[in-house]
């Protein structure tokens with residue numbers, strides 16, 4: 001299982017080729033350390049570092065052709081990019097270029113102007129040494145005013161006096177010349193305001209588009225390697241001698257390391273940092289040299305993976321806590337609104353029920369008229385108003401004659417229907433401002449505000465007339481004529497409460513009954529003539545005792 005896991009891990013490693021600029025030396029220290037310290041392996045990368053040398057394609061070409069995913073190059077990569085080659089800069093390892101003109105101390109050459117008419121040995125093509133050429137342009141020294149000899153990468157030409165100046169590396173030629181006891185002078189482009197980046201990590205731009213995550217992984221591991229390498233130059237030098245450059249002395253590797261450390265400036269600049277402003281200036285100087293067309297830009301030249309917002313644990317926790325609080329608040333508000341809605345609905349329902357109950361409490365369920373309680377309350381209110389405003393108020397008490405017999409003859413249900421029918425007739429006989437109530441059983445009352453005794457009598461008579469006109473229909477072929485007795489009273493000055501009116505009306509009703517029923521009794525017990533029953537064979541006069549008794 002363990003073997004399988006290890007095998008799986010090995011196969012999961014991504015193979016990466018890195019084309020170095022030159023032969024193994026301290027110049028590539030960070031990559032060696034990243035490989036030997038396992039930084040690449042930690043990033044899932046199996047890295048091969050490819051040496052370079054005279055006559056071989058440049059690292060820029062190797063990367064552009066896809067022969068290597070990464071390369072170490074100088075700013076010459078910018079001209080390749082401007083030509084349309086698929087290359088781009090991933091990180092600048094050297095904040096300053098180590099290239100400088102190296103001259104013999106006894107040459108009498110101290111500055112650029114002293115080089116006019118001299119022979120200079122330099123790498124080809126020119127874009128490889130743009131930082132050494134730019135100072136001439138800035139100093140208005142025509143490049144044609146000097147003789148150019150292609151480099152053989154050997155300082156002997158300078159030592160022998162074959163050439164007057166040698167395009168060298170501060171990390172290399174000064175050491176070699178010192179060892180050989182040849183006094184020398186270096187002329188740095190920086191003295192003339194030309195400050196190019198030195199070694200860069202480059203990649204293929206198509207690869208960067210397709211697999212930016214790979215680029216990032218390799219870059220981060222390499223930069224980590226560089227940090228480690230420069231923290232311990234001696235140890236790194238030993239590693240390089242042991243693993244990569246046995247022909248170099250430790251002393252030389254240490255020297256290289258010290259100079260390169262000055263170029264990388266790890267204490268001042270984050271290793272790998274690239275500044276767009278500096279690149280713009282480098283581009284401009286290349287354009288002045290005619291190496292890059294004027295319209296060229298840096299768009300797409302710098303590798304810039306999408307930056308993720310920094311998320312410190314504190315911020316993450318805070319954001320999570322805020323999110324949670326917001327969620328809880330939303331839930332609480334939602335719950336509150338739900339409860340509120342439910343409560344509102346509950347209250348509405350209760351109000352409906354209360355209204356219904358109140359209505360039921362004041363309504364006679366059978367006839368839909370007011371009940372005794374309603375009659376009493378309305379009676380008290382109307383009586384008080386009438387007294388206060390000195391207005392008339394009348395009361396008519398109505399009772400169905402011999403109602404018991406209806407129940408007995410037709411059944412209780414028919415009796416109910418008769419009572420309902422009477423309720424309807426009572427409503428039809430009065431105004432909307434009048435009140436109709438059932439006192440109980442077959443007894444009803446009409447409360448008539450603003451009606452004097454005569455008007456009340458007229459209402460009672462109207463009721464009787466309607467009862468004659470609309471007898472109770474037992475079925476389509478048979479109707480029952482019902483008679484009522486009534487007592488009619490009006491408020492009198494001596495009345496102190498509604499009950500007194502009620503009592504008098506009750507007495508008058510009793511009188512009407514006593515007087516033979518089917519009549520209205522008003523104050524002074526005047527019995528009033530009532531309309532005769534219709535002479536309709538369909539309508540059975542009631543009580544029709546003979547018929548019923550017979551049956």
Ligand SMILES: Nc1nc2c(ncn2[C@@H]2O[C@H](COP(=O)(O)OP(=O)(O)OP(=O)(O)O)[C@@H](O)[C@H]2O)c(=O)[nH]1
Nearest residue numbers: 399400401402403404405407412413415416441442
């Ligand atoms: N169907 C029905 N009958 C009721 C209702 N309330 C009371 N009654 C009946 O009404 C009858 C009233 O009888 P009584 O008090 O003798 O009065 P009456 O028969 O009308 O005789 P008088 O009033 O003297 O003309 C009783 O038999 C009650 O049972 C009701 O809601 N429905």
